[in-house]
Amino acid sequence: MATVYTVPKLTDYSPASFETATRDLLSALESESSAIHGDTDWKIFRDRWMARKDGMVTQINDLWLKAAPKEAKREAGQRVNELKGKIAASVESVRQRIQGGRTASRLTSDSVDITLPGVRRPVGVEHPVIRTRNELVSVFRNLGYSVSEGPEIESDYYNFEALNFPPNHPARDTQDTLFIAGQDKKPPRERLLLRTHTSPVQIRTMERLKPPLRIVIPGKVYRNDPPDASHSPMFHQIEGLAVDTNITFGDLKGTLDHAMKAMFGSNVKTQFRPSFFPFTEPSAEMMVSCFICGGGGKRGAEPCRPCKTTGWIEILGCGMVDPNVFEFVKHNGYDPKKVSGFAFGMGIDRVAILKYGVDDIQLFFQGDVRFLQQFA
Numbered sequence: 166m167a168t169v170y171t172v173p174k175l176t177d178y179s180p181a182s183f184e185t186a187t188r189d190l191l192s193a194l195e196s197e198s199s200a201i202h203g204d205t206d207w208k209i210f211r212d213r214w215m216a217r218k219d220g221m222v223t224q225i226n227d228l229w230l231k232a233a234p235k236e237a238k239r240e241a242g243q244r245v246n247e248l249k250g251k252i253a254a255s256v257e258s259v260r261q262r263i264q265g266g267r268t269a270s271r272l273t274s275d276s277v278d279i280t281l282p283g284v285r286r287p288v289g290v291e292h293p294v295i296r297t298r299n300e301l302v303s304v305f306r307n308l309g310y311s312v313s314e315g316p317e318i319e320s321d322y323y324n325f326e327a328l329n330f331p332p333n334h335p336a337r338d339t340q341d342t343l344f345i346a347g348q349d350k351k352p353p354r355e356r357l358l359l360r361t362h363t364s365p366v367q368i369r370t371m372e373r374l375k376p377p378l379r380i381v382i383p384g385k386v387y388r389n390d391p392p393d394a395s396h397s398p399m400f401h402q403i404e405g406l407a408v409d410t411n412i413t414f415g416d417l418k419g420t421l422d423h424a425m426k427a428m429f430g431s432n433v434k435t436q437f438r439p440s441f442f443p444f445t446e447p448s449a450e451m452m453v454s455c456f457i458c459g460g461g462g463k464r465g466a467e468p469c470r471p472c473k474t475t476g477w478i479e480i481l482g483c484g485m486v487d488p489n490v491f492e493f494v495k496h497n498g499y500d501p502k503k504v505s506g507f508a509f510g511m512g513i514d515r516v517a518i519l520k521y522g523v524d525d526i527q528l529f530f531q532g533d534v535r536f537l538q539q540f541a
């Protein structure tokens with residue numbers, strides 16, 4: 166068993182005697198320092214060698230220098246100073262090894278062998294719904310429309326009332342709309358719900374900006390629908406609104422016909438059929454000729470499913486803004502006697518489904534990389 170080193174008294178102060186004592190001390194310093202592996206060890210080691218009271222440095226000072234006879238003092242002083250320096254350096258280098266160890270080993274493990282081939286990181290792409298949204302937005306941006314957005318949690322006022330929904334309209338029922346719980350004490354128009362369409366942003370924008378106005382409104386909307394292949398409680402809409410003096414149904418038809426050609430190809434045709442929405446009058450459904458079968462209703466010998474063999478796909482709802490809607494924002498320059506406008510809205514997910522031939526809307530929201538990779 167190794168004995169613990171202690172500083173010996175010197176019997177004489179000859180160079181030979183100093184040599185031996187110095188060698189023994191340095192060898193003890195060396196072997197003790199190399200056995201240290203932690204912070205606690207290091208503090209004990211530091212105190213054993215450096216402590217003012219009784220540390221090794223103090224001891225060599227007392228036993229080798231102070232005790233030296235006058236004629237040996239000079240020699241002893243040099244030797245002791247040299248040793249103090251070596252002891253201090255050793256204590257410091259052990260500290261660096263222990264406390265800086267983490268950094269040093271990190272540097273080693275993080276170091277890069279630049280001769281190895283690089284790690285290829287997979288590059289992400291736009292989700293098909295987002296890509297479709299961006300395409301639709303850019304079609305209208307090119308026509309001078311700007312983008313407007315609004316909250317997904319809306320009040321009954323913006324979602325229904327200001328859009329001319331009568332008080333007992335079935336859409337206001339909890340069967341169709343997801344209301345925020347615990348609002349029974351609030352007046353009906355202040356009750357909060359998850360917006361069922363992007364149309365509330367029409368009112369919000371008209372409250373903020375005076376006419377003329379040309380905006381598209383993309384965003385998420387919510388309905389109380391159980392999920393199936395063609396329904397999702399959350400889906401995406403894009404909606405447009407143009408207000409100016411002398412806007413006519415002809416402007417609506419021309420704009421939307423152009424937009425469909427920009428989106429699906431210059432060969433597509435459009436057709437309008439009468440419909441009803443509370444916030445437009447007159448209202449229409451717009452059909453676009455099937456861009457999958459080219460309007461023939463067949464793909465080879467097979468019936469074309471997306472258009473149900475009719476050659477037409479119902480793509481959006483539209484109409485002239487109902488004057489009753491303008492009444493709600495009349496104070497901001499939307500006098501129904503002076504301005505007119507048209508509005509339209511469509512499901513972005515539905516367009517993406519048609520465009521990419523996807524047969525289940527749920528696939529868009531399940532986050533399955535195997536599905537999404539097909540669009541990379």
Ligand SMILES: [Zn+2]
Nearest residue numbers: 455458469472
């Ligand atoms: Zn078709």
